[in-house]
Amino acid sequence: MDVKELNDYLTKRGIRPSFHRIKILEYLFMNKTHPTADDIYKDLVNEIPTLSRTTIYNTLSLFVEKGIVSQLIIDEGETRYDLSExxxxxxxxxxxxxxxxxxxxxxxxxxxxxxxxxxxxxxxxxxxxxxxxxxxxxxxxxxxx
Incomplete structure (x- = not known):
């Protein structure tokens, strides 16, 4: 998906697109590995130095609330995220x-x-x-x- 498609994807689900939200969504579409919030942070922080763990957690929480992603708790103590298709x-x-x-x-x-x-x-x-x-x-x- 390109930036416009990601922007539209968020807008249709009632989410105001921001640079960080678009990058996190793009990451989830490109990495079907069921990442943890820390995985996402580690993979994106070099590309986006202004990214914080708090931004990752808040964005994932919003995506869960809007039904874009699901939380997976397969191992106790580890939450992973799955793009809900x-x-x-x-x-x-x-x-x-x-x-x-x-x-x-x-x-x-x-x-x-x-x-x-x-x-x-x-x-x-x-x-x-x-x-x-x-x-x-x-x-x-x-x-x-």
Missing amino acids: KPHAHFRCIKCGRIFDIDFDCALFNKKFIDGNKIIETQVNIIGICKDCLKKEEKKTSLTK
């Missing part, structure tokens, strides 16, 4: 720590209520070992035989 599950590798989006067809994603309870948000988190780490383990095993 369509319902999906998350797979976290216990070896390398990476988090992947997984297509997941679940009727719960479309429900507004379940057993009389109002659903605010649905998150599906799957924890396991990713295919890259499995390949590394297979190579180690074959070398030791």
Whole structure:
């Protein structure tokens, strides 16, 4: 997305575009890695010396409030951010720590209520070992035989 498209994206969602907000949104579109606020800060601060951690946290909080991003708490004590495009599950590798989006067809994603309870948000988190780490383990095993 170019700057005009990012500007329009924010405006349509009731957010006044600013240089920092546009750069943070651009980062999220370009980095589907489910970054933490610190990841975003570390990656952008050299490009934007006036950027503060407070600006990152306030912008992410606003984006969550407006439904642009979702907060992911897969590991206790670590909040990650996911650009909310369509319902999906998350797979976290216990070896390398990476988090992947997984297509997941679940009727719960479309429900507004379940057993009389109002659903605010649905998150599906799957924890396991990713295919890259499995390949590394297979190579180690074959070398030791």
